[in-house]
Amino acid sequence: MILATDILGNIQSNSAAFDALEKDYLALDWFEVDSGRLRRQTTGGRDIGFKNSKGTSLKNGDVLFHDTKFCVVVRVLPCLCLIIRPNTQLEMAKICFDIGNRHIPIAIRSESELMVAFEEPLYHLFEKQGYSIDREIAVLEQTQTLRIHQWTRNTKFKVTLAKNIHESFIDTASN
Known part of the structure:
Protein backbone atom coordinates (compact mmCIF):
# COMPACT_ATOMS: atom_id res chain seq x y z
CA MET A 1 0.00 0.00 0.00
CA ILE A 2 1.13 3.53 -0.83
CA LEU A 3 0.96 5.95 2.12
CA ALA A 4 0.74 9.68 1.45
CA THR A 5 0.29 12.69 3.72
CA ASP A 6 0.88 15.73 1.52
CA ILE A 7 -0.09 17.21 -1.82
CA LEU A 8 3.14 17.17 -3.82
CA GLY A 9 2.04 19.47 -6.62
CA ASN A 10 -0.53 19.65 -9.38
CA ILE A 11 -0.12 18.35 -12.92
CA GLN A 12 -2.17 21.25 -14.30
CA SER A 13 0.02 23.98 -12.83
CA ASN A 14 3.37 22.13 -12.85
CA SER A 15 3.06 19.61 -15.66
CA ALA A 16 6.78 19.57 -16.52
CA ALA A 17 7.68 17.93 -13.20
CA PHE A 18 5.38 14.98 -13.86
CA ASP A 19 5.35 14.69 -17.69
CA ALA A 20 7.71 11.71 -17.89
CA LEU A 21 5.81 9.69 -15.27
CA GLU A 22 2.93 7.28 -15.81
CA LYS A 23 -0.28 8.80 -14.40
CA ASP A 24 -2.40 6.61 -12.12
CA TYR A 25 -5.64 8.33 -11.13
CA LEU A 26 -7.45 8.34 -7.79
CA ALA A 27 -11.10 8.95 -8.67
CA LEU A 28 -13.01 10.90 -6.01
CA ASP A 29 -16.54 12.27 -5.77
CA TRP A 30 -16.87 16.02 -5.13
CA PHE A 31 -17.83 15.49 -1.49
CA GLU A 32 -14.73 13.38 -0.75
CA VAL A 33 -12.16 16.08 -1.53
CA ASP A 34 -12.36 17.47 2.03
CA SER A 35 -11.86 14.09 3.71
CA GLY A 36 -9.14 13.95 6.33
CA ARG A 37 -8.35 10.33 5.56
CA LEU A 38 -8.89 8.24 2.46
CA ARG A 39 -8.15 4.64 1.64
CA ARG A 40 -8.92 3.78 -1.96
CA GLN A 41 -7.73 1.92 -5.00
CA THR A 42 -6.46 3.86 -8.01
CA THR A 43 -7.69 3.23 -11.54
CA GLY A 44 -4.46 1.24 -12.07
CA GLY A 45 -5.31 -1.06 -9.12
CA ARG A 46 -2.84 0.34 -6.59
CA ASP A 47 -3.94 0.72 -2.96
CA ILE A 48 -3.35 4.17 -1.51
CA GLY A 49 -3.91 5.61 1.94
CA PHE A 50 -3.96 9.40 2.22
CA LYS A 51 -3.98 11.40 5.45
CA ASN A 52 -4.58 15.06 4.71
CA SER A 53 -2.02 16.56 7.12
CA LYS A 54 -2.61 20.19 6.04
CA GLY A 55 -6.40 19.96 5.80
CA THR A 56 -6.61 21.61 2.38
CA SER A 57 -9.22 20.46 -0.12
CA LEU A 58 -7.98 18.19 -2.87
CA LYS A 59 -8.27 19.52 -6.40
CA ASN A 60 -8.34 17.98 -9.85
CA GLY A 61 -4.75 17.19 -10.81
CA ASP A 62 -3.25 17.12 -7.29
CA VAL A 63 -0.35 14.68 -7.03
CA LEU A 64 -0.44 12.58 -3.85
CA PHE A 65 2.52 10.31 -4.56
CA HIS A 66 5.30 9.96 -7.10
CA ASP A 67 8.46 7.97 -7.61
CA THR A 68 10.69 7.46 -10.65
CA LYS A 69 8.04 5.51 -12.62
CA PHE A 70 4.55 6.78 -11.80
CA CYS A 71 2.49 9.32 -9.89
CA VAL A 72 -0.94 9.13 -8.25
CA VAL A 73 -3.15 12.01 -9.40
CA VAL A 74 -6.56 13.11 -8.05
CA ARG A 75 -9.41 13.08 -10.55
CA VAL A 76 -12.66 14.62 -9.29
CA LEU A 77 -15.53 12.79 -10.95
CA PRO A 78 -18.27 14.71 -12.76
Whole structure:
Protein backbone atom coordinates (compact mmCIF):
# COMPACT_ATOMS: atom_id res chain seq x y z
CA MET A 1 0.00 0.00 0.00
CA ILE A 2 1.13 3.53 -0.83
CA LEU A 3 0.96 5.95 2.12
CA ALA A 4 0.74 9.68 1.45
CA THR A 5 0.29 12.69 3.72
CA ASP A 6 0.88 15.73 1.52
CA ILE A 7 -0.09 17.21 -1.82
CA LEU A 8 3.14 17.17 -3.82
CA GLY A 9 2.04 19.47 -6.62
CA ASN A 10 -0.53 19.65 -9.38
CA ILE A 11 -0.12 18.35 -12.92
CA GLN A 12 -2.17 21.25 -14.30
CA SER A 13 0.02 23.98 -12.83
CA ASN A 14 3.37 22.13 -12.85
CA SER A 15 3.06 19.61 -15.66
CA ALA A 16 6.78 19.57 -16.52
CA ALA A 17 7.68 17.93 -13.20
CA PHE A 18 5.38 14.98 -13.86
CA ASP A 19 5.35 14.69 -17.69
CA ALA A 20 7.71 11.71 -17.89
CA LEU A 21 5.81 9.69 -15.27
CA GLU A 22 2.93 7.28 -15.81
CA LYS A 23 -0.28 8.80 -14.40
CA ASP A 24 -2.40 6.61 -12.12
CA TYR A 25 -5.64 8.33 -11.13
CA LEU A 26 -7.45 8.34 -7.79
CA ALA A 27 -11.10 8.95 -8.67
CA LEU A 28 -13.01 10.90 -6.01
CA ASP A 29 -16.54 12.27 -5.77
CA TRP A 30 -16.87 16.02 -5.13
CA PHE A 31 -17.83 15.49 -1.49
CA GLU A 32 -14.73 13.38 -0.75
CA VAL A 33 -12.16 16.08 -1.53
CA ASP A 34 -12.36 17.47 2.03
CA SER A 35 -11.86 14.09 3.71
CA GLY A 36 -9.14 13.95 6.33
CA ARG A 37 -8.35 10.33 5.56
CA LEU A 38 -8.89 8.24 2.46
CA ARG A 39 -8.15 4.64 1.64
CA ARG A 40 -8.92 3.78 -1.96
CA GLN A 41 -7.73 1.92 -5.00
CA THR A 42 -6.46 3.86 -8.01
CA THR A 43 -7.69 3.23 -11.54
CA GLY A 44 -4.46 1.24 -12.07
CA GLY A 45 -5.31 -1.06 -9.12
CA ARG A 46 -2.84 0.34 -6.59
CA ASP A 47 -3.94 0.72 -2.96
CA ILE A 48 -3.35 4.17 -1.51
CA GLY A 49 -3.91 5.61 1.94
CA PHE A 50 -3.96 9.40 2.22
CA LYS A 51 -3.98 11.40 5.45
CA ASN A 52 -4.58 15.06 4.71
CA SER A 53 -2.02 16.56 7.12
CA LYS A 54 -2.61 20.19 6.04
CA GLY A 55 -6.40 19.96 5.80
CA THR A 56 -6.61 21.61 2.38
CA SER A 57 -9.22 20.46 -0.12
CA LEU A 58 -7.98 18.19 -2.87
CA LYS A 59 -8.27 19.52 -6.40
CA ASN A 60 -8.34 17.98 -9.85
CA GLY A 61 -4.75 17.19 -10.81
CA ASP A 62 -3.25 17.12 -7.29
CA VAL A 63 -0.35 14.68 -7.03
CA LEU A 64 -0.44 12.58 -3.85
CA PHE A 65 2.52 10.31 -4.56
CA HIS A 66 5.30 9.96 -7.10
CA ASP A 67 8.46 7.97 -7.61
CA THR A 68 10.69 7.46 -10.65
CA LYS A 69 8.04 5.51 -12.62
CA PHE A 70 4.55 6.78 -11.80
CA CYS A 71 2.49 9.32 -9.89
CA VAL A 72 -0.94 9.13 -8.25
CA VAL A 73 -3.15 12.01 -9.40
CA VAL A 74 -6.56 13.11 -8.05
CA ARG A 75 -9.41 13.08 -10.55
CA VAL A 76 -12.66 14.62 -9.29
CA LEU A 77 -15.53 12.79 -10.95
CA PRO A 78 -18.27 14.71 -12.76
CA CYS A 79 -21.75 14.57 -11.25
CA LEU A 80 -25.25 15.73 -12.08
CA CYS A 81 -25.54 19.41 -11.16
CA LEU A 82 -28.15 22.15 -11.11
CA ILE A 83 -27.12 25.26 -12.99
CA ILE A 84 -29.08 28.30 -11.79
CA ARG A 85 -29.02 31.63 -13.61
CA PRO A 86 -30.52 34.48 -11.55
CA ASN A 87 -31.55 37.60 -13.46
CA THR A 88 -31.02 40.14 -10.66
CA GLN A 89 -28.98 40.53 -7.49
CA LEU A 90 -32.18 40.06 -5.47
CA GLU A 91 -32.80 36.72 -7.19
CA MET A 92 -29.16 35.77 -6.53
CA ALA A 93 -29.62 36.53 -2.82
CA LYS A 94 -32.89 34.55 -2.59
CA ILE A 95 -31.40 31.56 -4.39
CA CYS A 96 -28.28 31.56 -2.21
CA PHE A 97 -30.47 31.83 0.90
CA ASP A 98 -32.59 28.82 -0.18
CA ILE A 99 -29.48 26.76 -0.96
CA GLY A 100 -27.71 27.87 2.23
CA ASN A 101 -30.68 26.83 4.37
CA ARG A 102 -30.14 23.30 3.06
CA HIS A 103 -26.39 23.44 3.89
CA ILE A 104 -25.47 22.63 0.30
CA PRO A 105 -22.14 23.97 -1.02
CA ILE A 106 -22.62 26.57 -3.77
CA ALA A 107 -20.16 26.77 -6.65
CA ILE A 108 -20.02 30.08 -8.52
CA ARG A 109 -19.20 29.59 -12.20
CA SER A 110 -19.62 33.21 -13.24
CA GLU A 111 -21.24 36.44 -12.09
CA SER A 112 -24.63 35.17 -13.24
CA GLU A 113 -24.39 31.40 -12.78
CA LEU A 114 -24.50 29.19 -9.69
CA MET A 115 -23.94 25.45 -9.57
CA VAL A 116 -24.91 22.90 -6.90
CA ALA A 117 -25.02 19.12 -6.77
CA PHE A 118 -28.38 17.98 -8.10
CA GLU A 119 -31.14 17.52 -5.55
CA GLU A 120 -34.67 16.76 -6.73
CA PRO A 121 -36.49 18.89 -4.08
CA LEU A 122 -34.26 21.89 -4.80
CA TYR A 123 -34.82 21.48 -8.53
CA HIS A 124 -38.61 21.48 -8.06
CA LEU A 125 -38.47 24.48 -5.69
CA PHE A 126 -36.54 26.60 -8.18
CA GLU A 127 -38.67 25.38 -11.07
CA LYS A 128 -41.82 26.36 -9.14
CA GLN A 129 -40.35 29.80 -8.37
CA GLY A 130 -39.68 30.34 -12.09
CA TYR A 131 -35.88 30.59 -12.05
CA SER A 132 -33.80 29.69 -15.08
CA ILE A 133 -32.33 26.27 -14.22
CA ASP A 134 -30.69 23.43 -16.12
CA ARG A 135 -29.27 20.03 -15.32
CA GLU A 136 -25.73 19.36 -16.43
CA ILE A 137 -23.00 16.81 -15.84
CA ALA A 138 -20.03 18.79 -14.49
CA VAL A 139 -17.13 18.65 -12.05
CA LEU A 140 -17.84 20.53 -8.82
CA GLU A 141 -14.54 22.21 -7.98
CA GLN A 142 -14.15 23.03 -4.30
CA THR A 143 -11.97 26.01 -5.21
CA GLN A 144 -15.08 27.78 -6.51
CA THR A 145 -17.35 26.73 -3.64
CA LEU A 146 -18.73 28.88 -0.84
CA ARG A 147 -19.19 27.12 2.48
CA ILE A 148 -19.65 28.22 6.07
CA HIS A 149 -18.95 25.35 8.44
CA GLN A 150 -19.38 27.15 11.69
CA TRP A 151 -21.35 30.18 12.79
CA THR A 152 -21.59 31.50 16.33
CA ARG A 153 -22.75 34.72 17.96
CA ASN A 154 -19.05 35.54 18.41
CA THR A 155 -18.39 35.34 14.67
CA LYS A 156 -18.26 38.92 13.45
CA PHE A 157 -17.82 40.04 9.90
CA LYS A 158 -19.51 42.30 7.43
CA VAL A 159 -20.22 41.40 3.80
CA THR A 160 -20.20 44.37 1.44
CA LEU A 161 -21.83 43.80 -1.96
CA ALA A 162 -20.85 45.92 -4.92
CA LYS A 163 -22.24 46.17 -8.45
CA ASN A 164 -19.43 43.92 -9.70
CA ILE A 165 -18.98 40.63 -7.86
CA HIS A 166 -15.19 41.09 -7.94
CA GLU A 167 -15.49 44.35 -5.96
CA SER A 168 -17.43 42.73 -3.09
CA PHE A 169 -15.51 41.87 0.04
CA ILE A 170 -15.78 40.37 3.51
CA ASP A 171 -14.45 42.47 6.37
CA THR A 172 -13.48 40.02 9.13
CA ALA A 173 -12.48 42.81 11.54
CA SER A 174 -15.96 44.34 11.54
CA ASN A 175 -17.98 44.58 14.77
